[in-house]
Amino acid sequence: MPFLKRGAIFAALLIVLVSLVGNSRTYTYKETAVPEPVKLSPRLRALFEKTKILCFGRYAIELPQEAQLVWGSASFPSKIDIISGGIEKAKRTAEEKIAKLRSEQDTAEITYNGPGPIDESWQIRYYEDKVAKKYELYFFKTYISKGKLTFVLGDATSKGETESTVIARQLEKARSLRLRAPEEVPTEPGFCIEHGFMAGDRYGDSEQVNAGIYLPSFPDVTFSVSSNQNAYGDYDKAEFEQMKRDELSLLARIKGAQDMQGVLYPKRDVLREGKRDVQHWKGEESLIRRPDGTHDFEWAFVGTPRDVANPSSFGAAMFTKVEANMVGAAKKASVSNDEAVALWDKLLSGLKFRVKVPGAPEGSYFFPRANLTRLAPSNETPRPQ
Incomplete structure (x- = not known):
């Protein structure tokens, strides 16, 4: 009997181990900050067969042809x-x-x-x-x-x-x-805003932009990006660097909330959580599934105030089961765990600068050659003050 009991325990442990190994191949990292690839499902492959680039702020993102950009606020430097x-x-x-x-x-x-x-x-x-x-x-x-x-x-x-x-x-x-068509992506330095474009190669101003992505094929899925170049700009450099290490990173904020809330911290299934690079931005991500089936994914990068190539607050988020702008309101998620992670990785990998900015390494922008034009359209003349 003891032998049989030990055999049953061993078998149970083996099942758990196989399960963990399966998860590690799908939802962990093949190396530090580089996710293990998750294959796109047939319908996701079909979704990404034809893509386009859309711009917001200094950024651009490669998206399925059907995708629509949903504008939030933009400041350059004021709203x-x-x-x-x-x-x-x-x-x-x-x-x-x-x-x-x-x-x-x-x-x-x-x-x-x-x-x-x-x-x-x-x-x-x-x-x-x-x-x-x-x-x-x-x-x-x-x-x-x-x-x-x-x-x-x-x-x-x-x-x-x-x-x-x-x-x-x-x-x-x-x-x-100047005016800009909804899907026009300028190739000169400047800042994309809704319906417009502000050309210029000065980078000292504080910049903020927020935008979301809507996919008609997956109406309950939302993906959004937020950037604030000069967040925490009022802090002393040494004080900011200390905060950056100890308080501001995504994983530090999660751990802080867990420590503070203890047993009251919401239950969640962690699909993947750890350091995550997107282009040259060395950030962190947390991909979880809530008990009601909602996928709640977040990526965050903490850069340096006044550094246009490394904004001090930069992040992305994706939710499923969204209806009427309420997360979790839909009856069910339209994507499985595998599809949610694969879609997340695909969208994040397509996020770059639109054109090169000071300090941005090769590969982190879509258009390497900029031709600054139309700073002063010929039909507009300055007025005397």
């Missing part, structure tokens, strides 16, 4: 809004902004409300209240009309800057802006 309508709508919007400022603060001061830096543009400059004026917090909004759309560029004086500094910067931004 860029888009409204429908031409220059007359822009003027009315500016007046509404002024009325709102005055209704909220009776000490709001509007110092300029008139033609913007180029044709078909309008600009307002203002202090939100007397405190803002005391501390020289001087704000700008420039409305640039391009056909049936108006781009709204925010700005403000920073420490040591004057009004003329921001006027010049807004002029440069306005002259660099």
Whole structure:
């Protein structure tokens, strides 16, 4: 009997071992930070038979032909809004902004409300209240009309800057802006925004962009990318480096949450978790499956503030079982574990810079030769200030 009991235990352990070996071939790493490839299923192979490149911010991504880009916010360096309508709508919007400022603060001061830096543009400059004026917090909004759309560029004086500094910067931004077709991918240096493109080869500004991907064949799957070039820029370099090692990395944040929540930490099946390189970005990933069948995948990279090639906060996420913008709301995931991991790897591998930026190694961008053109379209002339 003891022999039979030991034999049963051995058999059970063997089953577990075989299971673990199978998982390691599929969902672990063939070497540090390099995932073991997962074969695309027939329907995923069909999905990626024809691909295209779409751009957002300084990035571009190779996607299936059916994919649609869903825009989030973009800042370059301040938030860029888009409204429908031409220059007359822009003027009315500016007046509404002024009325709102005055209704909220009776000490709001509007110092300029008139033609913007180029044709078909309008600009307002203002202090939100007397405190803002005391501390020289001087704000700008420039409305640039391009056909049936108006781009709204925010700005403000920073420490040591004057009004003329921001006027010049807004002029440069306005002259660099042009319309862009939804799937046009420029090959010159600059920044892709929704419906537009801002050409330029200056990289000192803080940049943020958020975008998502929608796949009609898999409507419950969402994939998104978020980048903030200058996150944590207010921290001392030594303090940031310490935070980077101890607190900011994805795996450190997960471990911190587990330590804090203990037995209350949500149950999950870990499909793959560890260091993960995407191009030259040496990040980390966590691929889990929630008890309800939702796939919850995340990749994160912590770079260096003010380094355009290595943004200080950069990441991607993918969820399944999404319905009505709610994760887990769909009845079931449209992909299996194998398909979810394979799709994740395929999408991440297609994420690169659109064109080369300072410090970006070969292979990390789609277009190696840039031809900076159209900085100042010939039909737009600067206005005197």
